[in-house]
Amino acid sequence: MEELRHIDLVEGDEGRMCVNTEWGAFGDDGSLEDIRTEFDREIDRGSLNPGKQLFEKMVSGMYMGELVRLILVKMAKEGLLFEGRITPELLTRGKIETKHVSAIEKTKEGLKKCMEILTRLGVEPSDEDCLAVQHVCTIVSFRSANLIASTLGGILSRLKENKGVARLRTTVGIDGSLYKMHPQYSRRLHKTVRRLVPDSDVRFLLSESGSGKGAAMVTAVAYRLTEQARQIQQTMAEFRLSKAQLLEVKKRMRMEIERGLKKDSHKEATVKMLPTFVRSTPDGSENGDFLALDLGGTNFRVLLVKIRSGKRRSVEMHNKIYAIPIEVMQGTGEELFDHIVHCISDFLDYMGMKSARLPLGFTFSFPCHQTSLDAGILVTWTKGFKATDCEGEDVVELLRDAIKRKEEFELDVVAIVNDTVGTMMTCAYEEPTCEVGLIAGTGSNACYMEEVKNIEIVDGNVGRMCVNMEWGAFGDNGCLDDIRTKYDQAVDENSLNEGKQRYEKMCSGMYLGEIVRQILIDLTKRGFLFRGQISETLKTRGIFETKFLSQIESDRLALLQVRGILQQLGLDSTCDDSIIVKEVCGTVSRRAAQICGAGMAAVVDKIRENRGLDHLDVTVGVDGTLYKLHPHFSRIFQQTVKELAPKCEVNFLLSEDGSGKGAALITAVGCRQRELEAQQQH
Structure with a gap:
């Protein structure tokens, strides 16, 4: 058993492989x-x-009798045996066989056997002749045992070196008629081996029918491995969705979209289809200085965005990042908004713009029920926020109240913005055909321009409005249960919001690593991975961040580097383990990209049907780490959209800073609309 890393002819560097030395050819050089x-x-x-096969000709049973015969012929010719008598039998090849050598060397009846064998050759031997011939046989067979012991000693030294041990303990399985039948051969072989490798404890074990039973054993081990591979494939098969299944996901997403838009089913709908009151995308005439706030996690940004219209359209941005201490995130609502206003004040000082009454856009990445462009009622806090007296309140009013309390500056809060809508607006500024926004990162969500007449909870029936789908909750009513696996269920049960955001839990970066971890735990329990040992690391929630999945799946990475990443995570893996882990990661992220693509296919087809077109050209603005950083997600996602919505030509545009620049653009468009309405009233 040689270390795989030393066998250059075979790929892989972990574990061992049996090497057939074919040592009979030793000496051919x-x-x-x-x-x-x-x-x-x-x-x-x-x-x-x-x-x-020169070595084999010196040691194997096939040639031993013949060697003895040639020596006897020479000795007879020189008058040292048989009184110089040479018979035709003695000159005939193959007349002395190895079994004869074994018989002659027997302790008790050896000389008697020798007399019988030589008499058959017609040489009329004397007792001295028989003793001499017995001696010749011993010399030939002893040399064979010594040579075999020497080469075996070479292999044992190699094993000892490979294992890096002071003393090797090993067993040698042996078969062959010479070893089994010859009266002294095995004893001599053992003795010489022990003399040559004194720092090893070697057992010799006789093999029974090696070629029959051994072949069965090899087959059994191979079967165990193929059976294991089959079971692993069976596990992964649940994640491999057919085109028919993906079309079914698309169809169900469409049904949920309709339920969210209709007045009578909106309340119960899982995909909420929230109106954003953003009624148009930028047209290039936006101009002015705008303030943007971006609140969506533990950090909070304040930005000044200068938008210039005309031939040399440009957007210039300045921003500063502020931390939100945990005691503020989980204190009172007043404390939270006072902290936000304190940060705005610091920023305006820093920019020297305290005196201007700037229009402001507020990116607020929490579920909100908007009643107008500048009014949004917080439905529930997420992402670790727990500030009191905010849920059920209009966050724009909370911000305005805090600005009044500060009495240092005035701001015109024009719009509350969802980050997905901001993503769409940023891209629409560059590319007017952009009417869809997608976030595929830690979370997953989409928005698009819907016909106002279809949004039954909003008055009016002309024009379009951007709808924030909040599609992460797709499937919360059980409509995706047929494709959810036991691993998805485990991830859901261990999450902070069990039963909620089920679609998001199957396709967003925050959860993919958890799905992978659940599968790896199962495969390890079944003995297919990590030698069946579940490490503490593997029991730890959240160890597989999306960035690790991205690294593991990178095509540029050799298995050695994959093992390196797993070792960083405290998982001691073999080469085979790394192959399996890489496949698990690939299968999980592929399904994520496909079901996300099925959702998007439903959206673009809805837009196409809204407009009564046979063919739609549309651009989707995209943001999110999973989409941007994963080596295969974007490609598989785009391919799925193309396959499931063949009547739509969909382009994808990466958004830059949807939550900052996007908020400013929404504010600019909002100001433009306000002026238009004011003019119409005059």
């Missing part, structure tokens, strides 16, 4: 010339393969 005798050379010349 001339390396044994100094110990080969004239008799060895004569045997070789008379063989079917001269110059080949």
Whole structure:
């Protein structure tokens, strides 16, 4: 058993592999010339393969009797045996066989057997002749045992070195008639081996029917491995969705979209289809200085965005990042909004713009029920926020109240913005055909321009409005249960919001690593991974961040580097383990990209049907780490949209800073609309 890393002909570097040495050819390069005798050379010349298998011709049972015969012929010719008598039998090849050598060397009846064998050859031996012949046989068979012991010693030293141990303990399985039948052979072999490798404890075990039982054993091990591979594939098969299944996901998403838009089913709908009161995308005439706030996590940004219209359209941004201490996130609502206003004040000082009454856009990445562009009622806090007296309140009013309390500056809060809508607006400024926004990152969500007449909870029936789908909750009513696996259920049960956001839990970056971890735990329990040992690391929630999945799936990474990443995570993996982990990651992220693509296909087809078109050209603005950083997600996602919505030509545009620049653009468009309405009233 050689270490795989030393076998250059085989790929892989972990574990061991049995090597068949084919050592019979040892010496074919001339390396044994100094110990080969004239008799060895004569045997070789008379063989079917001269110059080949020279070691085998010195040691194997096939040639031993023949070596003895050639020595006896020479001794007889020189008058040292049989009084110089040479018979035709003695000159005939194959007349002395290895079984004869074994018989002659027997302790008790050896000499008697020798007399019988030589008499059959017609040489009329004396007792002295028989003793001499017995001696010749011993010399030939002893040399064989010594040579075999030496080569075996070489292998044992190699094993000891590979294992890096002071003392090797090992067993050698042996088969073959010479070893089994010859009266002294095995004892001599063992003795020489122990003399040559004194720092090893070697057991010798007789094999029973190696070629029959051994072949069955090899087959059994191979079967165990293929059976294991089959079971792993069976596990992964649940994640491999057919085109028919993906079309079904698309169809169900469409049904949920309709339920969210209709007045009578909106309340119960899982996909909420929230109106944003953003009624148009930028047209290039936006102009002015705008303030943007971006609140969506533990950090909070304040930005000044200068938008210039005309031929040399430009957007210039300045921003500063402020931390939100945990005691503020989980204190009172007043404390939270006072902290936000304090940060705005610091920023305006820093920019020297305290005196201007700037229009402001507020990116607020929490579920909100908007009643107008500048009014949004917080439905529930997420992402670790727990500030009191905010849920059920209009967050724009909370912000305005805090600005009044500060009495340092005035701001015109024009719009409350969802980050998905901001993403769409940023891209629409560059590309007017952009009417869809997608976030595929820690979370997953989409928005698009819907016909106002279809949004039944909003008055009016002209024009379009951007709808924030909040599609992460798709499936919360059980409509995706047929494709959810036990691993998805485990992730859901261990999450902070069990039963909620089920679609998001199957396709967003925050949860993919958890799905992978659940699968790896299962495969390890079943003995297919990590030698069946579940490490503390593997029991730890959240160890597989999306960035690790991205690294593991990178095509540029050799298995050695994948093992490196797993070792960083405290998972001691073999090469085979790494292959399995890489496949698990690939399968999980592929399904994520596909079901996300199925949702998007439903959206673009809805827009196409809204407009009564046979063919739609549309651009989707995209943001999110999973989409931007994962090596395969975007490609599989785009391919799925293309397959499931063949009548739509969909382009994808990466958004830059949807929550900052996007908020400013929404504010600018809002100001433009306000002026238009004011003019119409005059």
